[in-house]
Amino acid sequence: MKKMKLGSYTPGTSLIHQLDPRTKLLSGLVVIIVILVDNSWPVLVLNTVLIFLVLYLSKISPKSVLHGVKWLWIIFAASFIAHCVCTQGEPWFSLGPLVVSKEGISRGLATFLRLLILYLCSTILTMTTSPMKLAGGLEALFAPLIYLRVPVNQFAMLITIALRFIPTLIEEAETITKAQKSRGAPFASPKKMVRLKTTLAVLIPLVVSSLQRATDLAVAMESRCYTGGPHHSRTKNLCFGRYDLVALAVTVVICISGTIVG
Amino acid sequence: MVVIKKDDFISMQGIQLSNVTKEYFNSQNDKFCALKAVNLAIKFGEFVGIAGENGSGKTTLARLLNGLLLPSAGRVTVNGMDTRQRRVIKEIRRLVGMVFQNPDNQLVSPVVEEEIAFGPENLNLPRQEVNKRVEKALQIVGLENLRQKSPHMLSGGQKQRVAIAAALAMQPDYLVLDEPTSMLDQTGRRRILEHLRKLNRKHGITIILISHNMEDLIGADRIIMLHQGRIAGDGTPWKIFQRDDHTVALKPPNIVRMAQILRKRGYRLDQQITTLEQMENGICRLLKSTT
Amino acid sequence: MPVIEINNLSYVYNAGTLNEKRALDNITLSVEKGEFLGIVGANGSGKSTLIQHFNGLLLPSSGSIFVLGHDTRDKQYRSQLWKSVGLVFQFPEQQIFEATVYDELAYGLRNIGLGQPEIEVRVKEALENVGLIPEEQFLNTEPLCLSGGMRRRIAIASILAMKPDILVLDEPTAGLDPEGYAHILDTIKRCRKNQDVTVVMVSHYINDLLILSDRLVLLDDGCLQIWGPTREVLASADVKDYDLLFPDYIKLLHNLKKQGFQVNTGVLTLEEAVDEIDRLLEGE
Numbered sequence: 001m002k003k004m005k006l007g008s009y010t011p012g013t014s015l016i017h018q019l020d021p022r023t024k025l026l027s028g029l030v031v032i033i034v035i036l037v038d039n040s041w042p043v044l045v046l047n048t049v050l051i052f053l054v055l056y057l058s059k060i061s062p063k064s065v066l067h068g069v070k071w072l073w074i075i076f077a078a079s080f081i082a083h084c085v086c087t088q089g090e091p092w093f094s095l096g097p098l099v100v101s102k103e104g105i106s107r108g109l110a111t112f113l114r115l116l117i118l119y120l121c122s123t124i125l126t127m128t129t130s131p132m133k134l135a136g137g138l139e140a141l142f143a144p145l146i147y148l149r150v151p152v153n154q155f156a157m158l159i160t161i162a163l164r165f166i167p168t169l170i171e172e173a174e175t176i177t178k179a180q181k182s183r184g185a186p187f188a189s190p191k192k193m194v195r196l197k198t199t200l201a202v203l204i205p206l207v208v209s210s211l212q213r214a215t216d217l218a219v220a221m222e223s224r225c226y227t228g229g230p231h232h233s234r235t236k237n238l239c240f241g242r243y244d245l246v247a248l249a250v251t252v253v254i255c256i257s258g259t260i261v262g
Numbered sequence: 263m264v265v266i267k268k269d270d271f272i273s274m275q276g277i278q279l280s281n282v283t284k285e286y287f288n289s290q291n292d293k294f295c296a297l298k299a300v301n302l303a304i305k306f307g308e309f310v311g312i313a314g315e316n317g318s319g320k321t322t323l324a325r326l327l328n329g330l331l332l333p334s335a336g337r338v339t340v341n342g343m344d345t346r347q348r349r350v351i352k353e354i355r356r357l358v359g360m361v362f363q364n365p366d367n368q369l370v371s372p373v374v375e376e377e378i379a380f381g382p383e384n385l386n387l388p389r390q391e392v393n394k395r396v397e398k399a400l401q402i403v404g405l406e407n408l409r410q411k412s413p414h415m416l417s418g419g420q421k422q423r424v425a426i427a428a429a430l431a432m433q434p435d436y437l438v439l440d441e442p443t444s445m446l447d448q449t450g451r452r453r454i455l456e457h458l459r460k461l462n463r464k465h466g467i468t469i470i471l472i473s474h475n476m477e478d479l480i481g482a483d484r485i486i487m488l489h490q491g492r493i494a495g496d497g498t499p500w501k502i503f504q505r506d507d508h509t510v511a512l513k514p515p516n517i518v519r520m521a522q523i524l525r526k527r528g529y530r531l532d533q534q535i536t537t538l539e540q541m542e543n544g545i546c547r548l549l550k551s552t553t
Numbered sequence: 554m555p556v557i558e559i560n561n562l563s564y565v566y567n568a569g570t571l572n573e574k575r576a577l578d579n580i581t582l583s584v585e586k587g588e589f590l591g592i593v594g595a596n597g598s599g600k601s602t603l604i605q606h607f608n609g610l611l612l613p614s615s616g617s618i619f620v621l622g623h624d625t626r627d628k629q630y631r632s633q634l635w636k637s638v639g640l641v642f643q644f645p646e647q648q649i650f651e652a653t654v655y656d657e658l659a660y661g662l663r664n665i666g667l668g669q670p671e672i673e674v675r676v677k678e679a680l681e682n683v684g685l686i687p688e689e690q691f692l693n694t695e696p697l698c699l700s701g702g703m704r705r706r707i708a709i710a711s712i713l714a715m716k717p718d719i720l721v722l723d724e725p726t727a728g729l730d731p732e733g734y735a736h737i738l739d740t741i742k743r744c745r746k747n748q749d750v751t752v753v754m755v756s757h758y759i760n761d762l763l764i765l766s767d768r769l770v771l772l773d774d775g776c777l778q779i780w781g782p783t784r785e786v787l788a789s790a791d792v793k794d795y796d797l798l799f800p801d802y803i804k805l806l807h808n809l810k811k812q813g814f815q816v817n818t819g820v821l822t823l824e825e826a827v828d829e830i831d832r833l834l835e836g837e
Contacts, residue, residue, distance in 0.1 A: 184664030
């Protein structure tokens, strides 16, 4: 039932696990922006090295990350091939009617690396950071927006509650699906409309119970004096230490030097 | 200026309901009266059971106690504070902890520890104080080793214990539990009841336990029966179990019924038998006295 | 003739992962046609996992299960099994999704492919069976407007309407108030009277099952501990190991027996227990 889902948090004590979530969020953001804005080779190579270094330091088995999803590799491969074939330039070799250019290979490789870095950045972030810390990190980073009357605290509470109830909802959906199957719900019907109605037979009860749950939860929260304020266990537990400074500095230096050389 | 009358002093401690009526309007705009002119005093330190069938007003009563609902007429006071006064409502909610029926629908946080910290943090307590209270509450309900777990991995009984701990972290005087055992299995139910008794005896917390299972209420100091929005009975469990009125469709516990039937058949069993041990001893004594 | 035959059935959740859990361990069991089988066990003992094998929602990790004479591993057979094995889940009111009571009850019947006249007859019959009468009053009601106990009766009726050969109920009385509880029990008693239907009922507390069951199964941590005729199970001394599953009047008799008194511990109801004590006191 509860399979190990890709990118789900794997508890650990590695250096990367211990970093402040804000550090990880910011560094990830910097890396992603740089590789999206500047696709020169030095930037890509340096960032690839960086991300694999982080992967090594996080002590997550590379296998679990890289072999995680097959379809992702299909996308990687497809984008690589598409770039190879569709880019005009000096022909290198040809395969029947398809002409592969040197520029194509280089652009295909660059795209592949960008996708890989994007994927690894997000996966390592979620695998080494507990959802609560992530929510706390986001709340802290967006805290200045409170002055613009953006309800940051309430939003963080929203994420917290979502994190709490997603597993419950999944379980409930599984049970309802089984219950409807027991009444012969045609989940595998060839007709689109029938399948739609069958999906509704699971969705409607799920929505109904969620509304009931929301009502109950609101009462329970009110009973415990909730008024929409900030939550320390999310934000105050964060501590920005020496390693965070080093990590941020390394990221920034690598990104800047890559851009300059490129 | 606040004028304190003489009888206000008497009612400072405890919860007072004086002439409380609560009306609802349904979708057709019909008036429905959930509680009718209820007068009730709950003393500090009591273990009170509230029983009654569905629609008798049990849940309405519970929600009036911490100001989740406000009376349509009459007044509810907690340690002398009126629930209708907005400036004391936070203090009232702190004093009167609530645990609800569905264990799943009252926990907000994905981690047990943070769940328990939720209340104290809403009170804006300093970090160390919050940690201290979380520690204490975990220890009282015996969940220290599950502190890092996510609630969805716990059993129903464990979830209810988390909910109790979460209420305890507010350091309440009163704990109101609205059918906390009805969705649990026997192990979970027994555990919860043991904890409630301990909280009452050892920690001096007033327990107000709502249940339609009379077995749950055997250990109470006092049972209040509700029927159609009115108080239909108020007394010790034993006194309530002896009642033979058919307006209240709640069966006394098995052992009590057994004792009643045996006594009717002429056996001279001891008075006030409510537990299995008492019954066993009673029968043994009878058997030995006849030989 | 057994309608369900289970041989050495084991079921493992998340096989091969860190969360691997053996939910059922080497269960051998059979259910006779027309019998009422009670399955009792604490939460997490594997009751729900077991009954989901009955209509092919789960397949054994090892061992086999034959339902109405066929192996549920046969995919063709399994996909049609829901028509003959009606499974009522725990808290079945959660599965209600149609806008009217009539449509909710007709859902399974339409999936079977019955015609309109037959559906109407069966819906009314099922409503009567769960005690929601007069039926006309309920047909066009919105299920969400009804009380929890009534919604549960509608969910049960939606399975009854399909007229299954085997009716399986998972904790049908859990979390209900005394009134709702009594209605559900009445419904189940009515089902029991119908000799053509085999009923399997699961509960974490034996009380409901005592007067209904022909035979009882006791599950503990995925293992079948006791299986036999109800009175024999109650009379057996093992009862004291499962303290929380049995009602206190039965425990009382067992305690008295342990003290050396001649007591028949095979009683079902409180009244029988009182009679037994009466006899004991009289005899001395």
